Amino acid sequence: MFSVKWQNGILVTSESASIILDPLKKTPNYDFAFVSHAHMDHTVAFTDPVKIKYSTRETTALYEAVSDRKPRNVVPCLYGKSIPVHDFQLKAVNSGHVFGSAALLLDGDGVTFFYTGDFNFTDSLTQRAISPCDCDVLAIETTYGRPDFVFPNREEVYDSIVQWAATTIMEGHVPCFFVYPVGKAQEITRLFNLYTSIPVVTHPSITKTNRTVNSFGGDLVFYDMAKEGEELLRSKNCVCLFPTSLNLKTVKLVHPDAKVAMVTGWGLRFGKRAADATFVLSSHADYAQLLRFVEECGPKKVYTVHGYAGLFANKLKRMGFDAEPLEH
Ligand SMILES: [Zn+2]
Structure with a gap:
């Protein structure tokens, strides 16, 4: 039965x-x-x-x-x-x-x-x-x-993310996105790869997941922040991806030039919280x-x-x- x-x-x-x-x-x-x-x-x-x-x-x-x-x-x-x-x-x-x-x-x-x-x-x-x-x-x-829970048009959210990152870099800050290492990290990496020439610097936990996706034929381009991404981070001409498991305020202390953004469907409910920006993008x-x-x-x-x-x-x-x- x-x-x-x-x-x-x-x-x-x-x-x-x-x-x-x-x-x-x-x-x-x-x-x-x-x-x-x-x-x-x-x-x-x-x-x-x-x-x-x-x-x-x-x-x-x-x-x-x-x-x-x-x-x-x-x-x-x-x-x-x-x-x-x-x-x-x-x-x-x-x-x-x-x-x-x-x-x-x-x-x-x-x-x-x-x-x-x-x-x-x-x-x-x-x-x-x-x-x-x-x-x-x-x-x-x-x-x-x-x-x-009504999500905005995905193309418009992509557009807002890129606009915010470009403006943030022009103002002398590093746009930092807090994302899940599985899922959103690949989507944001791909967004900047496809539509901008801004390099994507990744926290080691995201470097690992992005590399795994590439091992199955993916073509994500990114630079680990502990290695080749370190210099890019210093130049402030990049976007940076951190895992959501990290504390946002700690990241801001370590990287005083950071402007941080959350990227989640829950952004509809909690607004910006401690972040400088929130984008409603859900999986x-x-x-x-x-x-x-x-x-x-x-x-x-x-x-x-x-x-x-x-x-x-x-x-x-x-x-x-x-x-x-x-x-x-
Ligand atoms: Zn899930």
Whole structure:
């Protein structure tokens, strides 16, 4: 009997096997796991040395770059290629979120189940948007599942970022962007590579992830701040990328010429905070995109997870869907 429930992650069970999707904590009761992408809140399954994990090669490589750990027993998934696992057919498809990210199509017990993982429903400079998929059961992330999360036009945000950086350099400061090393770092690097001649200097943690992307055929151009980027940083004719894990005020103390910018969808909610600028650029779908995505998948049953899962499930119910949040 096919079932979906929350058990520190999404646990999908069929007649003969169970698969856990992106568990947040270690959890013993499953046969194998799926890791959708390399953001740390989704990679806990990689820390289990024994159980079989399914993930893309790109995600596994990024995890190794970020954590300095090599996960064991990982079966690589190729986008669009089905893998038989017990009585399931498992297929990873592009989710549009970050490099290597995958949604999961799972066929088992005559049910087509689709798990989005974190996803984006619009093209970016580095990722293609996710494609909707006809399914019986949809498990969808609802990080921005509230009506006031309406993201601005991406091209206009790109334009504002470049304008701000150019002005900041002209004023004698170094434009510094605080970004996730996986995802936004590649998008901002590519933005400046494509549309400007301003060199991109990277914190070592971002140097590692950018290099990993290039090892799969990427063409990102950047300079590590501890090596060749040091001179560029001194010249102040560059942009600089720092990981969001660093403290913004500390960076300003170390680099007094820095002007700092946040680049995140959450900018809609928190404004500038301690930053000099905030740009609303997200790797997730916004509210309208989430709704459109569900409609285009046409599922009989929807499970919502993360963020505004309850609120979004209620909205879907009012639209006539059988929807419920998966409890954390
Ligand atoms: Zn993510």
